Amino acid sequence: MADKIKLLICDDEVKFLESIAERLELRGFDVTKATSGKDAVEAARTGGFDLAILDLKMPGMNGIEVLEILKKEHKYLEVIILTGHGSIDSAVESTKLGAFSYLSKPYDLDDLLKSLKDAYETRMKKKFEDDTERMDEILKMAQSMSPLGFLREVKKLDDEEK
Amino acid sequence: MVAKSGKNTDSLAESLPFNRDHYKDLKRKQIIRLLLFYLGPLIVLIIFFSIQYNALVSESRRLHLTAIAENQSNTLNLFLSERIVNLDNLIDDPRFQHPPTSSNLQIYLERLKMNSQSFIDIGYFDSSGIQTAYAGPYPSLEKVDYSSEDWFQRLREGEKRFIITDIYLGFRQIPHFTIAVSRNIGSEEIVLRASLDPGNIYEYMRSLEGANEVFISIVNEDGYYQLVTPHIGTPLETSSIVPPQNPRLGAENVKIEGSRITYAYSWLRLADWALIVQPSDDEKQEFFSGFNLRIYIIAASMIILIILVIAFRANKLVEMQMETDRTRAQLEHASKLASVGELAAGIAHEINNPLAIINEEAGLIKDYMDPEFGESMDPERLKEHLNSIQSSVFRCRDITHKLLRFVRKSDVELKTHNINEIIDGVVDGLLVREMRVSNIEIEKKYSSDIPPVMTDSNQLQQVILNIINNGVDALEGQAGQISISTGMNNNKVRISINDTGKGIKPEDMEKLFIPFYTTKEVGKGTGLGLSVSYGIIKSLGGEIKVDSTVGKGSEFTIILPLKPG
Numbered sequence: 001m002a003d004k005i006k007l008l009i010c011d012d013e014v015k016f017l018e019s020i021a022e023r024l025e026l027r028g029f030d031v032t033k034a035t036s037g038k039d040a041v042e043a044a045r046t047g048g049f050d051l052a053i054l055d056l057k058m059p060g061m062n063g064i065e066v067l068e069i070l071k072k073e074h075k076y077l078e079v080i081i082l083t084g085h086g087s088i089d090s091a092v093e094s095t096k097l098g099a100f101s102y103l104s105k106p107y108d109l110d111d112l113l114k115s116l117k118d119a120y121e122t123r124m125k126k127k128f129e130d131d132t133e134r135m136d137e138i139l140k141m142a143q144s145m146s147p148l149g150f151l152r153e154v155k156k157l158d159d160e161e162k
Numbered sequence: 163m164v165a166k167s168g169k170n171t172d173s174l175a176e177s178l179p180f181n182r183d184h185y186k187d188l189k190r191k192q193i194i195r196l197l198l199f200y201l202g203p204l205i206v207l208i209i210f211f212s213i214q215y216n217a218l219v220s221e222s223r224r225l226h227l228t229a230i231a232e233n234q235s236n237t238l239n240l241f242l243s244e245r246i247v248n249l250d251n252l253i254d255d256p257r258f259q260h261p262p263t264s265s266n267l268q269i270y271l272e273r274l275k276m277n278s279q280s281f282i283d284i285g286y287f288d289s290s291g292i293q294t295a296y297a298g299p300y301p302s303l304e305k306v307d308y309s310s311e312d313w314f315q316r317l318r319e320g321e322k323r324f325i326i327t328d329i330y331l332g333f334r335q336i337p338h339f340t341i342a343v344s345r346n347i348g349s350e351e352i353v354l355r356a357s358l359d360p361g362n363i364y365e366y367m368r369s370l371e372g373a374n375e376v377f378i379s380i381v382n383e384d385g386y387y388q389l390v391t392p393h394i395g396t397p398l399e400t401s402s403i404v405p406p407q408n409p410r411l412g413a414e415n416v417k418i419e420g421s422r423i424t425y426a427y428s429w430l431r432l433a434d435w436a437l438i439v440q441p442s443d444d445e446k447q448e449f450f451s452g453f454n455l456r457i458y459i460i461a462a463s464m465i466i467l468i469i470l471v472i473a474f475r476a477n478k479l480v481e482m483q484m485e486t487d488r489t490r491a492q493l494e495h496a497s498k499l500a501s502v503g504e505l506a507a508g509i510a511h512e513i514n515n516p517l518a519i520i521n522e523e524a525g526l527i528k529d530y531m532d533p534e535f536g537e538s539m540d541p542e543r544l545k546e547h548l549n550s551i552q553s554s555v556f557r558c559r560d561i562t563h564k565l566l567r568f569v570r571k572s573d574v575e576l577k578t579h580n581i582n583e584i585i586d587g588v589v590d591g592l593l594v595r596e597m598r599v600s601n602i603e604i605e606k607k608y609s610s611d612i613p614p615v616m617t618d619s620n621q622l623q624q625v626i627l628n629i630i631n632n633g634v635d636a637l638e639g640q641a642g643q644i645s646i647s648t649g650m651n652n653n654k655v656r657i658s659i660n661d662t663g664k665g666i667k668p669e670d671m672e673k674l675f676i677p678f679y680t681t682k683e684v685g686k687g688t689g690l691g692l693s694v695s696y697g698i699i700k701s702l703g704g705e706i707k708v709d710s711t712v713g714k715g716s717e718f719t720i721i722l723p724l725k726p727g
Contacts, residue, residue: 013515015550019522026535057511059598084514105518109525 004030005120008047010040010066011055011082016105020053023109029116037061041069049077051119053112054099056083056090064093071098076127078119082107185480192476200468208461215453220424223441224413227426230376231439232411234367235428238380241363242341242432245356246324248277249343253354260347262286264304267297280362282338287314287353298357300334308355317342317353326433329360329388329397337361337397339388360397364389376439381405383434394440405429405436490697497694512561516554523547523554576726578614581648581655587619588626589646601641602634609649616725621698625706628691629659629718635682636663636716654704657720666710674708702726 007029011017014035021031032047034040038061044052052070056063067079078100083090086104094102100119103112134157141153252258252270259266267284274281283298291309308314317325327340342355367378367389379390385404387395395401402418405427413426425440527547530539539547589604597604626646633644642662649656666674670681675696692706699706703726710716 013519015554016515016519016522019519019526019547019550023522023526023529026529026537059601084518085511086514105514106521107518 004028005051005116006030006032006047006049007116008032008034008040008044008049008052010034010037010052010058010063012036012058013055024116027113037063037066040066041073044070044074044077049074050123051116052077052079053082054079056081056094057085064090064097067094067097067099076123078123080112080115080119082112185484188483189476189480192479193472196472196476197469200472201465204461204464204468208457212454212457215457219453223424224426227376227424227439227441228411228413228428229426230373231413231426231428231437234370234373234378234439235411235430235437237370238363238367238435238437239431241366242326242430245278245280245341245358246326246343246432248274248281249324249341249354249356253343253345260352261288262295264295264297264301267295271297274356278358278362280358280360280366282357282359284354284356287355289350289352293355303333306333313340313342314353317344318351328382328386328434331398332357360389375442377442379403379438379440380435381438382436383407388435393442401438403427403438403440405438490694494694494697497691513558516557519554520551523551575618575620576616577619578616579619581612581615581657581722582608582610584617584619584622585626585646585648585657588623588630597634597644600634600637600639602637603641603643605643605645607645607647609647612648612650612655613724615655615722617702617722618698621702622722625695625698625720626657626659628695629720632691632718633659633661633663633716636661636665638664642715651721653724655722655724657722658717659719660715660717662715665712665714666708666716667712671708671710675706 005028007024009017009021009024009031010033011020012035017033017035021033024031032043032049034043037058040052040054041061043049054063054066054070063081063083067081070077070079079098081091081094081099081102082105083102084105086102091102100122101115103115138154138157142150145153252274258270262270267286271281271284274284283296283300283303285293285297285303286295287308288294291307291311291314293304293306293308296304313325313327323345324341324343327342329337329339331337332340337360338357339360340355340357342353344351344353346352367373377391377394379394379401380388381401381404382388385401387397387399387401390397390401403416403423403425405414405425406412407429410429411427413424415422415424417423423440425438427436427438429436527539527544529535530537530544585606585608589606630644630646643660644662645660647658647660649658667681675693696706699720699722702722704720704722707719707721708716709719
């Protein structure tokens, strides 16, 4: 892997946050830490993360709210919920909101790593599919349009993606 | 720990919040209260009727005695007037010879004796007061000068033509009395005298109707017995009873030798004598006999019956109280377990966080020891991570300790406590993190001048926890505030717990303290919290008040005395 997977971790428990970050860094992730939901949302806007790990119960904005915002603002960002307050209700709710998986604290690192791997693959697959779709569209356009009109359309698509 | 909780479960069926002495005391108080309630009026009634009855009896006895006295005095008056008439007839008889000879008088005496056996002798006096003629058993009295005798002078000076003397011994030294009549014959004022035997009169009076139930005596104006039954006195001695002069007929009460005696009297018309009638000893004893005795027997058996019923009832009541207390204690324990159950979920989560840290730190240390990563950790950092593991372990221990404190079923334990500290034990211990993640702000407004309170901290904490839990539930996941304030109200401690939750609907308000009534979703609440809280606060001698506005929040106020009971 040439580029490290960019990962955002949000938890209000600082000691936990630091340890998990360090462990994942050891395993080759590029980790950014956020101690509150608000920080996480702000960091995500500039960080260009591939994956995020969220705690549910946090003072201020809780994990569900953060999840909702992240999924809305970042199309390909996959979110893993990691909570000490596991309940079926919150699991169902976060899945509905598009969380990739839901893990309970204390967790098994292997499970988390597998989840992260799967999430990254899903993200890449989605992105690839979307890209392929786009390529098809572009090809179709290329066949039907004049070269100048085609370039204009491609620029429009690029803008849309941004 | 396991053995202990096992024992607690076993003792649950027999668990009473108070010891045996409490119930003995309760029973004693109950018996006294019931006795006063039932026996008080009964005894008052018995005393009232007894007094009424005795007043009635005493009044009727007075009337009865008065009637006897009147009857007897009439008879005595009649007797005396007959004797006077006997003498009048004799002296006014045209055949009476003035002055008579003693043998003449002997014939007249025989004639008088035919009228009454009580005549003893007769005598005839000339103006000078010398007994010129005499007939009777004491011939030596002939020629005796009576002019200085008291009765003789009174007859001469008085307006009446006759006189009846008191009983006296006279010249002959034998009790007798004298009836004398005076007449003017020519220039001479002569007197005819007869002495009579009082014993004869006494016998006569004894024979009258009603005389055998009473003692009859006759006293003169100076209070000397004239005639008396041997049971109560001797003739010519001082009488213990001296009747008033007015009215001439009546009944009186006197105290003689410590006992109250009712007597009736009647002053005679012809002599200065009062006839006294008093009940014989038999009648004096009557208080504890007859009707009175029957009343006392009935009253006594009623009282015994009532006492038995009351003792039985009190037993029953105390047993019922024990049963109620036992049920409540069980309910309390059940609710404690239930609220602990509710808490358990939250607490498990609380424990998960430190566990996650431990897991993380251990994992990290392992990672550094793993040659795969090719990194190593310097001892200072290793120590840091181990410390973090330890502090997380302590966090878990604190949580489990606090949990156990609530699960442990303890008997009522009264000690003096600082109320603010008791509340802090709940708020700072178990709830603070729970609140923080739920965006609930806890505000404390404690008054610092609350004296120490004698109470059961464990039970009180359970109540406060219950109310705060309800407050948290009332916020329904929204951010809000729970404020706890303490203070003094009329020498009682006040604990107010306010929440900014949804409030209580008026229709739920009246069912608030009913066991198993809950507005929470199925599985979320047992409906026991407030009912048990209510029971606990009552048993601690206090009260719980609720004030709530729908949409604004609720306020629960606990009022506790400085000492329960």
